[in-house]
Amino acid sequence: MVSHIGLVGLGKMGNNMRERLRRGGIEVTGYDPRPEVSDVASLADLVAALPADRRVVWVMVPAGDPTRGVVQELGTLLGEGDVVVEGGNSHYPEDQARAAELAERGIGYVDVGVSGGVWGLENGYGLMCGGDAGHVRTLMPVFDALRPEGPREEGFVHAGEVGAGHFAKMVHNGIEYGLMQAYAEGYELLEAKDIVTDVHGTMKAWMRGTVVRSWLLDLMVKALEEDPALAAIDDWVDDSGEGRWTVDEAIDNAVPLPVISAALFARFASRQDESPAMKAVAALRQQFGGHAVKPAQ
Amino acid sequence: MVSHIGLVGLGKMGNNMRERLRRGGIEVTGYDPRPEVSDVASLADLVAALPADRRVVWVMVPAGDPTRGVVQELGTLLGEGDVVVEGGNSHYPEDQARAAELAERGIGYVDVGVSGGVWGLENGYGLMCGGDAGHVRTLMPVFDALRPEGPREEGFVHAGEVGAGHFAKMVHNGIEYGLMQAYAEGYELLEAKDIVTDVHGTMKAWMRGTVVRSWLLDLMVKALEEDPALAAIDDWVDDSGEGRWTVDEAIDNAVPLPVISAALFARFASRQDESPAMKAVAALRQQFGGHAVKPAQ
Amino acid sequence: MVSHIGLVGLGKMGNNMRERLRRGGIEVTGYDPRPEVSDVASLADLVAALPADRRVVWVMVPAGDPTRGVVQELGTLLGEGDVVVEGGNSHYPEDQARAAELAERGIGYVDVGVSGGVWGLENGYGLMCGGDAGHVRTLMPVFDALRPEGPREEGFVHAGEVGAGHFAKMVHNGIEYGLMQAYAEGYELLEAKDIVTDVHGTMKAWMRGTVVRSWLLDLMVKALEEDPALAAIDDWVDDSGEGRWTVDEAIDNAVPLPVISAALFARFASRQDESPAMKAVAALRQQFGGHAVKPAQ
């Protein structure tokens, strides 16, 4: 069983996870390019600091090139029987490709989707992992330190083979898009109706006993408590990529996804200064009906 | 058969229709509150000018109160055997209520959905009517003068009982919303892709031989000819109410309407200075993930 | 302050509420047409059993005609200073009309949206009410007995004037549609992917620490526990009417509601033996492309 791991990437997430792992009795050697947070000077030093019989390195750096780079370098530093754990937001086909490459050198690969954000340090992190059952078993002390209190299976799952962890996390995030948009639409409708004089109070009253109670609702209430009309916040919403992958995946599998896709498109629209499509609709109305259009501003 | 009718409302639509009717050999007495366009001084004068055996008055004024007012007044001026034709954009339940009221005094009622916009004078108007078969038969010379050249059934229909004409026109307009949005989305996607260097030319090339050719496409090409980047036009799109009725009606009849409703909502969104819903989503993301938000501007 | 109320309607909801009110120290006289559950023989007897200084009758019968009938009869039985509480699922404009009528006779009216379903007896009911502040204040012991444990404002709100309670509940239900559909889409996508070998376990692992944790998620996990492939359940989903009202209301207020409307339309589609629209699309494809269609079965 693993009791000492390497952790690469000590940003907002990685740093909190190091802390929670240590509180949970796991020894952690952390590496980050920024010396002020790093425990060692290099990836090589990190690998050297780990127990020689089975070195486990958890990677927690931004998806895409950064993750690719770190995993590639670990492929040259680790060997037979060691395990790379990808805890970032990799797209699952990348997991599959990397696992195959590392397997050629006898190195194991486990992908873990991690949910919980800035609240994870205190509440624990929801964990979904994919990979070999033997690897997962060995890593259980690590997972147990990170996951929330309570029954293990309510905060942790071995979802399937390599890639299944990030696939599950991707779907989790797709659902999240849909949930947030549903609350947001309801909020807007409450705001639009003058007979409702206490929108914040109404959503707060949904926190207990109702069908829509959830952690996201709690956060919505908290946001309204801090800023009752959301006056300080712009209606511009980023997307981290996992919503896009979810819809792409649905298309590949012919799964209808009307709600999650609508939530994704609402974010795209929120970031447009002007909508070419709606200019086109306005132009069409002007053409056929002589309908008034607004001149561009 | 009717060869002389009264026409109330000589705005953009009514004026053109009077002209087309006259070109088609129908005698028209027009009334409008604006003396410079009116043929008579009052509704009463209009009614007095019509052939006594069967007076037909076509109402072509804005939906809602204006139409209600004119029809009510006609109810007091007309009598047994006369016919009111509602050619505006009334909501079909209003037709049903008015027809019932007028029937008590022996006055007939025919509702007509009229399509064609500013192009109708030259091209003719698509006509969908509802009401008694006998009334419709008597009105055929009028309908024939208004409808486009070609086979009668390609520009005219007796769709069903009172209300069916405006119901059909409402659905026509709902479809129109969906069609316009489909072209507009395609336009935006073409514009977004740098390998496509001639968006206007691409849509123009769809005018003949393709599956998507249509009159709306022709108008889209015309709009791009006049303003290749739609630079002079704002992305603000009004809605005339019939799209709303279409979705309401679908809900009443449990008919799924994903495309037409999406087109309607896109118009609502186009008119918002800021979206309360998307502010809420941004607030939620900030709460759970510490994600960056844009401060309100 | 009220300590004894009448309760009309002792079905699944009403019966549980009577029980919870009594546990909470409120005296309840219940009336239902079915003598085996009723405390009194008639509405008149119920009114007679209440404290004469201020009689409060909570109505908990199906929306529409049944509620209309009971409220109308109560209007003749109650008088100055009494209060009718409508706890069913009335459409809020009806509340406004009824309140106005009762007010002419000096009778108060409070509308309450009640959430919690079959779980309410044990967990308490989320309550959203609309009406006069004085009435609401008098009713607080009743609301306190019904609502969940914890801070009052997390399970109860005085949302605004008459109608605001049912409006808030309507929006609550609209959100509920969106939330359920979001989870359901995610579930389907997990099921569609073979690398995920434990769908139930994956959703269970979301119960703690994740962004998507909620009561509905807990229920989803429970449903999968009872029937891992949902094999015993049909894909036919009813709608109770409040989702329809939510979308109607959004349309009236020009609020874009892409997610909630998509969830509503998915329910409509789920109930169709065959889709006329998709038959039409198939027919069109056959017409232009000679694409194969399936003959109707």
Add this chain to the structure above:
Amino acid sequence: MVSHIGLVGLGKMGNNMRERLRRGGIEVTGYDPRPEVSDVASLADLVAALPADRRVVWVMVPAGDPTRGVVQELGTLLGEGDVVVEGGNSHYPEDQARAAELAERGIGYVDVGVSGGVWGLENGYGLMCGGDAGHVRTLMPVFDALRPEGPREEGFVHAGEVGAGHFAKMVHNGIEYGLMQAYAEGYELLEAKDIVTDVHGTMKAWMRGTVVRSWLLDLMVKALEEDPALAAIDDWVDDSGEGRWTVDEAIDNAVPLPVISAALFARFASRQDESPAMKAVAALRQQFGGHAVKPAQ
């Protein structure tokens, strides 16, 4: 200028195109594995039959592996100055990859999106092409023979660099999905309303003068003429892949596509024997409300 081309693939489309090209005065040597339709015995024979100074081979075989195979073999048979024209439904990134490969051997590549289906032989084909301007110029006699009568630019476009032709065709098809779904939704709503007694006649009356007139509408009317209730046709709708690519592309470019994606998802849903998502929603309703569910059948 080109006056003799090779044409590979003599299926439904290719065969008609050979015929139209010949009627237009272009010499065509066709190859197909089925000897009964082929002019030559092999691809090599086809290449040998073409004018040696500039050999042009138009590929018209199914997208994916078949097209890949033919283009690869042509890469070995053709040489400097020759041109491959890909007229099938390739995904545009494949065009870009193939063009780069062929360019290494001095072979040109033009991608052409072809619209018109089974009607193209008589009406001509809408053509959108991508590639080098010099190549396109040389091919103009071929394009002119294939395209519909009328101004060239209403049935043909050089949309941009390699890939732009198939990109434009992909967007064309995405729009087509949206248009078809819009008509289909309107059709269903008309069918659902009993006051409309002539649905076929109503849609037929839209053929002239209305805003929604189009070729697809003409086909809809034709379909209803042949089968007034679409009784012989199933509500099962296939998708050819280009709708999926359109939505994928929108996601990559952050373009909101609510209508086209809704049309795509409606097709996915139409092919499901049962919907796992709607089973999940039914299960949730049963869990929280004790709502009746239908047992699976």
